[in-house]
Amino acid sequence: MWTRRDWMLAMAVLASRRAFAGDDGFVIVLHPDNPATGVDRDFLRDAFLKKATEWSDGATIRPIDLATKFPVRDMFTHDVLRKSSAQLKNYWNQQIFSGKGIPPIEADSVAGMLEYIVANRGAVGYLPAGASPGRVKAVKVT
Amino acid sequence: MRWIFTCAWLFASVASAQPAEPGYPVVPVDNGPAPEPGPAASAAPAPAPAPPPEHSHLPELQIHGFASEGGFVSTANDYIGTSSGGSLHFFEAGLNVSSEVADRLRVGIQIYGRDIGRFRDLPPRLDWAYLDYHWKSWLGLRAGIIKMPFGLYNEYADIDASRLSILLPQSVYPLQDRSALLAQTGFSIYGDRELGTAGALEYQAWFGTLDVPNNALNVDGATLDRVDTRYVTGGQVFWRPPIDGLKVGATYLRAAIDFHITLGEANIAALIAAGLEPADYDGKLVISQAPVNLIVGSAEWLRGDWTFAAEYSRWLTHQSSSLDVVLPAFDRDNERFYVMAARRLSRQFETGGYYSVYEVDVDDRAGHDHTAFPIRSNAFQRDLAATLRFDVNDHWLWKVEAHFIDGSADLEPAANPLPERYWGLFLFKTTVTF
Numbered sequence: 001m002w003t004r005r006d007w008m009l010a011m012a013v014l015a016s017r018r019a020f021a022g023d024d025g026f027v028i029v030l031h032p033d034n035p036a037t038g039v040d041r042d043f044l045r046d047a048f049l050k051k052a053t054e055w056s057d058g059a060t061i062r063p064i065d066l067a068t069k070f071p072v073r074d075m076f077t078h079d080v081l082r083k084s085s086a087q088l089k090n091y092w093n094q095q096i097f098s099g100k101g102i103p104p105i106e107a108d109s110v111a112g113m114l115e116y117i118v119a120n121r122g123a124v125g126y127l128p129a130g131a132s133p134g135r136v137k138a139v140k141v142t
Numbered sequence: 143m144r145w146i147f148t149c150a151w152l153f154a155s156v157a158s159a160q161p162a163e164p165g166y167p168v169v170p171v172d173n174g175p176a177p178e179p180g181p182a183a184s185a186a187p188a189p190a191p192a193p194p195p196e197h198s199h200l201p202e203l204q205i206h207g208f209a210s211e212g213g214f215v216s217t218a219n220d221y222i223g224t225s226s227g228g229s230l231h232f233f234e235a236g237l238n239v240s241s242e243v244a245d246r247l248r249v250g251i252q253i254y255g256r257d258i259g260r261f262r263d264l265p266p267r268l269d270w271a272y273l274d275y276h277w278k279s280w281l282g283l284r285a286g287i288i289k290m291p292f293g294l295y296n297e298y299a300d301i302d303a304s305r306l307s308i309l310l311p312q313s314v315y316p317l318q319d320r321s322a323l324l325a326q327t328g329f330s331i332y333g334d335r336e337l338g339t340a341g342a343l344e345y346q347a348w349f350g351t352l353d354v355p356n357n358a359l360n361v362d363g364a365t366l367d368r369v370d371t372r373y374v375t376g377g378q379v380f381w382r383p384p385i386d387g388l389k390v391g392a393t394y395l396r397a398a399i400d401f402h403i404t405l406g407e408a409n410i411a412a413l414i415a416a417g418l419e420p421a422d423y424d425g426k427l428v429i430s431q432a433p434v435n436l437i438v439g440s441a442e443w444l445r446g447d448w449t450f451a452a453e454y455s456r457w458l459t460h461q462s463s464s465l466d467v468v469l470p471a472f473d474r475d476n477e478r479f480y481v482m483a484a485r486r487l488s489r490q491f492e493t494g495g496y497y498s499v500y501e502v503d504v505d506d507r508a509g510h511d512h513t514a515f516p517i518r519s520n521a522f523q524r525d526l527a528a529t530l531r532f533d534v535n536d537h538w539l540w541k542v543e544a545h546f547i548d549g550s551a552d553l554e555p556a557a558n559p560l561p562e563r564y565w566g567l568f569l570f571k572t573t574v575t576f
Contacts, residue, residue: 093304
């Protein structure tokens, strides 16, 4: 039987998840010193497609993807990059073999992503909604 | 000592590579087993590891490559080789290395080889090699041997894994011009600019020379000694309107090229006998294509599992020669266009097709001028193509493709003295990418 305290705690958790994740199913995570309080969706797309190079304070953007085994990656690719997984693969094949760019590095675990973000001032990544951001900063997609 | 260190670093980089999606380096983290994948996966609270210092390590080296083999057969005519008898000369491979050596500064190099019908680049040659400084999103600089933007796909013409079709629409991306048009040696600037509610702009501009190999042009009864490109320059702009997946744009390319040729003994003797050249004529000839103006308007729309593309291009060439009595100057205005659609059916299957048209003379699309087109079908080539792609996994794919063609404009005249107007071409290909 849930107590009133349990219900209030559950509501608070749900509210905090919505605050960061909206309806996206993922949260955006940044280095704790990054002053951004939210990230524009188009800016985020350009960052992960390596079209944008720096944050508003001049720090170099260092995007990091989760490995393809994480379903949240498909969600992020579709919602933010606005590409299907096949289209994104084509995009990076084009960039790699024409010499125009290399894809973001890829974390094989959520812990790996968090560690990279903590270690890199300009890092930006994403976590499944509900994952604890630990020592990194979670922000909204605006 | 330095080379030993470099070799050790190269070896260590390759040895430590982990299998992943093509092109996606993995962050090596020793944090025990990864959590179960899924949206509900929760991150273990960071056990306060000492964070690795930013950029304290050697630059990461990325190594990628591809290799393709296939075959083709035509119902008539010899296209890109002896297709009428069937051919397995359909091999190409590339290997590249790139690294971000400093903040926003990348260097990379790729070697490429092919044996595709009569087009042969073996041993492999340098395909691209340059440094790229991406200072701001709106301004980057590249210097070196750089893939040349032209239309939607010229920079990616070799990258079989990045598209559906085996042959790109040959009207706008002819295989026989690949060596001449794929890369330039010089500089380029590029950028990307957000326009707020109006979308965004992507742009590139470049200036340099072309490195055209001597086997890029077949000259009957003569030898191509060398190709001098005086310059090649151009610009490209794409507008991404606020409609997901849509981009429209245009490319302009201008070049001046001299072909230095030595005629064969028989042709020299004939010219001297006809009194067109003095008795001591050494057979040297220069054919100049200056200027060459190429323009193309492009549109691409990625909509869900669909890809739509269309391009319209005009290639305007003024040609003159040092033997004006034999090869008088002329101007040519090609018209080239296509429409294309592709649909990803599942993670493994994709299908689609295109209709591609090449008109040699925009003022005589049907080839009525018998002086210019003794064989009428040499004035045009209309190609209806369909492709099926099967991805075995992320690194290996197969394709089959059929072309139904009306016209013979893109055929090599020497190999097809009496071409068939209606013919078919069938190809298959398998590609491995890593």
